[in-house]
Amino acid sequence: MTLTELRYIVAVARERHFGRAAQRCYVSQPTLSIAIKKLEDELGVMLFERGGAEVAVTEIGERIVEQAQRVLEEADAIKRLAGEHQNELVGPLKLGVIFTIGPYLLPKLIPALRVLAPDMPLYLEENYTARLAEMLKRGEVDAIIVADPFDEPGTLAYPLYDEPFVVATPKGHPWEKRAAVKAQELGDEGESVLLLTQGNCFRDQVLASCSELASRQAQHGGLAGMLQGSSLNTIRHMVASGMGITVLPTTSVGANDAALFSVVPFADPTPLRRVMLVTRKQFSRKKAIETLQQAVFRSGLEGVTMLEEEAAGQPS
Numbered sequence: 001m002t003l004t005e006l007r008y009i010v011a012v013a014r015e016r017h018f019g020r021a022a023q024r025c026y027v028s029q030p031t032l033s034i035a036i037k038k039l040e041d042e043l044g045v046m047l048f049e050r051g052g053a054e055v056a057v058t059e060i061g062e063r064i065v066e067q068a069q070r071v072l073e074e075a076d077a078i079k080r081l082a083g084e085h086q087n088e089l090v091g092p093l094k095l096g097v098i099f100t101i102g103p104y105l106l107p108k109l110i111p112a113l114r115v116l117a118p119d120m121p122l123y124l125e126e127n128y129t130a131r132l133a134e135m136l137k138r139g140e141v142d143a144i145i146v147a148d149p150f151d152e153p154g155t156l157a158y159p160l161y162d163e164p165f166v167v168a169t170p171k172g173h174p175w176e177k178r179a180a181v182k183a184q185e186l187g188d189e190g191e192s193v194l195l196l197t198q199g200n201c202f203r204d205q206v207l208a209s210c211s212e213l214a215s216r217q218a219q220h221g222g223l224a225g226m227l228q229g230s231s232l233n234t235i236r237h238m239v240a241s242g243m244g245i246t247v248l249p250t251t252s253v254g255a256n257d258a259a260l261f262s263v264v265p266f267a268d269p270t271p272l273r274r275v276m277l278v279t280r281k282q283f284s285r286k287k288a289i290e291t292l293q294q295a296v297f298r299s300g301l302e303g304v305t306m307l308e309e310e311a312a313g314q315p316s
Contacts, residue, residue, distance in 0.1 A: 003075055005039045006068040008032050009047055013065040014138055016054040069139050070282055077284035088287040089117040095292070096125040096132040096144035100202040100232055101275060104251035105145065108299035116298070117291050129201045136280060143289055147201055148274040158277040158293045159307040163249050165209065165271040167264045170242040180267035187212025192244030194227045194235045202232075202273070206247045209271035236261065249273065250303035275304075 011021035012032075022029040040047055047061035057065060097106065102124075110122065125132070125141055132144040133152050150157065167181045175181055186193055187210055196203040207214040227244055229235035235246050240260035253263055277296070279289050297308045 001039060001042060003072065005035050006072055008035050009039065009061075009065055010068050010072065010139070012036065012048060012055060013057050013061070014140060016056075018055060066137070073139065073280070073282040073284065077282070087119075088285045089291060090119045092121050092123050093143070093285070093288050093292065094123045094125070094141040096127060096135055096141040098129055098132065098144075098146050098201065099126055100196075100200065100249060100252070101145055101147070102126045103233075104249070105275075105296070105299070105301060108301045109295055112298045112300070113292065113295040116295050117288070120288060120291070128199050130199070136278065139280075142283055142285070143277055143279040143292065145275065145277055147205065148276055150276060150278060152278075154281050155278050156281055158279075158289065159311050160275045160277055160293065160296045161301065161304040161306045162272050162274050163251060163304045165206070165247050165266060165273070166250055166253060167245060167266065168236065168239045168248050168253070169245045169262045169264060170239055171260075171262060173245065173262065175245070175264055176262040178264055181264050182267045183210045183271055184212045186210045186245075186247070187215065192227055194229055194238055194244045194246040196232070196235065197228045197230055202249065205273050206271075209247070247271070251301060253303075274307075 008021065008025060008027075011024045012018060015021040015024060018033055019029050022032040025032060036047065043064070045060050045064070046058055047064060049056040049058060106124070113120070113122070125135065127135070129146050129150065132141065132146060133150070135141045136144050136155070137152070145160070148157075167175065167186075169175050185191075193213060195206060227238075229238055232248060232252050236248070236252070236257070237260075238244070239246050248263075257263070277289065277293050283289070293311065297306050297311075
């Protein structure tokens with residue numbers, strides 16, 4: 001068994017295709033296929049089910065690929081220990097960010113990171129939490145920025161900030177002039193509430209903040225179960241057009257939005273979400289992760305409470 005063979009099986013598991021995996025590993029497909037067959041013979045198990053458009057990973061194959069990923073990361077850590085002169089802040093970092101955070105954090109984060117780590121560019125991936133968690137597990141990204149709760153084995157979570165929610169209403173809406181709105185009022189049958197489509201964790205967080213709205217949506221009562229948007233930007237424009245009201249994370253509201261819709265704060269206790277930076281326990285570039293965390297703290301992101309004191313450089 002060699003590290004090269006382990007790299008081959010990890011690549012096939014990622015690509016679900018021997019040809020693409022071979023290209024990823026810069027070898028010919030016969031070379032890769034022969035090496036994997038040799039490893040399967042050595043282990044006495046079948047790692048992949050051949051045939052069809054995609055290669056399927058067997059049950060034991062999934063476990064062996066996960067272990068192979070850990071072995072490869074430990075091997076990388078050995079290389080770093082052997083070359084302590086190397087700088088962890090040199091070289092790309094693969095970062096995943098959920099859709100409801102990326103557009104608002106990244107324009108602030110990247111300039112701050114350029115100051116702290118000018119030789120560490122970001123390779124970015126925006127996606128849903130579940131998909132990013134899978135990519136992190138497989139080593140396709142080095143770290144992800146997601147909202148709590150996030151509980152995956154083998155990961156470390158670095159707290160970043162708490163972000164309150166606000167209510168967005170069309171111009172001329174009865175709530176427009178109010179000082180605050182109670183979370184339970186979102187469940188009123190007379191209000192058309194716009195939600196993100198299923199699969200967005202922010203949708204779940206909004207429903208968790210208002211049990212009355214969650215109950216109404218679950219029963220498909222009123223319009224709460226029918227008005228949905230694929231992105232926060234889509235929902236914002238639906239609100240501006242007068243379709244209904246919605247809940248937004250504070251960072252998604254800009255100064256220019258005042259001409260489109262009105263923003264009303266929540267009454268205490270204000271619903272909020274905690275945003276975290278998550279990486280694998282085995283990931284060797286811990287200094288890069290801590291520097292990324294510090295860049296978020298220095299980003300000047302408005303409307304949030306940075307958790308710098310709570311973090312104190314230590315993951316949860």
